[in-house]
Amino acid sequence: MSRHFHIATMGCQMNEYDSDHVAQLLQAEDFKPTEDPRGADLILINTCAVREKAEQKAYSLLGRMIGLKKRRSRVLIGMMGCIAQQQGSSLLERFPGLDFVIGTKELETVPRVFENLTKGGGRIVAADLTKLSIFSQSNPGYFKDRIKSFVTIMEGCDNFCSYCIVPYVRGREVSRPPDEIIKEINELVEQGVKEVTLLGQNVNSYRSSENQGKGFSSLLGKLNNIEGLLRIRFTTSHPKDLSDDLIGCFKDIEKLCPHIHLPLQSGSNHVLKSMKRGYTREHYLNLVEKLRRVNPDVAITSDMIVGFPGETESDFDLTLDMVKRIEFDNIYSFKYSDREGTLASGMERKVSLQKRAERLRILQQFQKEITLRKNQELVGQEVEVLVEGKSKKGNELTGRTGSNKVVNFCFNSELLGNLVRVRIKNAYANSLKGELIHGFSISSTGVLDGKWEN
Ligand code: SAM
Ligand code: SF4
Secondary structure (H helix, E strand, O other): OOEEEEEEEOOOHHHHHHHHHHHHHHHHOOEEEOOOHHHOOEEEEEEOOOOHHHHHHHHHHHHHHHHHHHOOOOOEEEEEEHHHHHHOOHHHHHOOOOOEEEOOOOHHHHHHHHHHHHOOOOOEEEOOOOOOOOOOOOOOOOOOOOOEEEEEOEEOOOOOOOOOOHHHHHOOOEEOOHHHHHHHHHHHHHOOOOEEEEEOOOHHHOOOOOOOOOHHHHHHHHHHOOOOOOEEEEEOOOHHHOOHHHHHHHHHOOOEOOEEEOOOEOOOHHHHHHHOOOOOHHHHHHHHHHHHHHOOOOEEEEEEEEOOOOOOHHHHHHHHHHHHHHOOOEEEEEEOOOOOOOOHHHOOOOOOHHHHHHHHHHHHHHHHHHHHHHHHOOOOOEEEEEEEEEOOOOOOEEEEEOOOOEEEEOOOHHHOOOEEEEEEEEEOOOOEEEEEEEEEEEOOOOOEOOOOOO
16 A cells, blocks of 8 residues: 655745655655645654744644644654754654654655654654755656756855854755756756756855855856756855856856845844844945846845844834835845844844834835836836746746746646746736737747747
């Protein structure tokens, strides 16, 4: 009888990448995936520890999953990811129904841990942060229905921003060798993937032994040569390390999408200093100017934290000022959340929860208007879209522009995985609506196909 697994993934793209790889390992051991945890023999929760809200969500999901054991007593439940790494064995004490805990560097042990437990072994914690973990195995066919995929190129972080838990739960920076990355992307392309997003907490720190100093831009140059790969994206680049070399890639690397996610966090120099970000607002403005000079169409998105300890009304106004000056295409904004063990959690002059909520609301409304206005500027323009699948409502196709904006348009599904040209008809805050330009499509090899017969 076949065994089923269910993985619930919370948090960032890195967790999605990790879950995919654990799923591949399990499928290689004849497990089958299931969307329904009630039918699973193994339930995994891949957790995020970046903010308290994510942590609470993970515990409440775990509680619900443990509740399923009343009806299906042989199901095994494991917690993996950042909370698992941070809390380790204390999770087993707190949740008697939890069977095992796997830290961020030991994900490859999941199938073995399962076998061990089914043979009657005791509850397990595997959370050694010193292990070298990046996956090297890919399961042929796993990505066969996917147009895009994440690829982790480096793990960990050495920056220790004062608010952030990541360096404590993901360890020090480790880069993957370029050959391994190229091999993985070639395998993905063989399975039909057309776009990859390279993942790292700070891709500017990517180092390969062969090319110190220019590691990341040199990697981009190599990936640009992969036949059948249409688009390359990356996230995240830290403003303190964004080099002229990488900025130049937005002009020189043909397959690199014109979009950069460049987290600013705050517009106030005093707050940036206390966050230990290592740059000033002036430096950031200079980067934006350089990026736009190299490629005027480059979309810039950012992360912002409001209510950091000691943030005054005038600090917050400086954040709004940066948002107004730069006109980001979009931002992800968060209320500061205390993370135990970080420098900021011990800081005085905490901003009240009410103030944090109020500032977040103001900032999000401010940005929403900018995003909508920028989207409206695209009405009437022709954009290139990589067709990814059916829209949420199911009656249209959906894809993204190189600048990462969602575009929905009507057509049949034969265009999946193709780059097409679409004229924008309507703009909303979160998406654009367009019309396929009849006459041209660009084939999956990226070459203009000529007449569109329809
Ligand atoms: N490495 C990326 C960088 O340096 O920008 C970001 C990684 S972090 C997982 C994603 C975002 O979560 C950060 O950019 C920050 O805005 C937010 N974040 C991290 N720690 C936070 C905290 N304690 N409270 C609120 N937001 C936080
Ligand atoms: Fe966290 Fe800063 Fe590292 Fe980003 S660069 S993961 S915010 S410590």
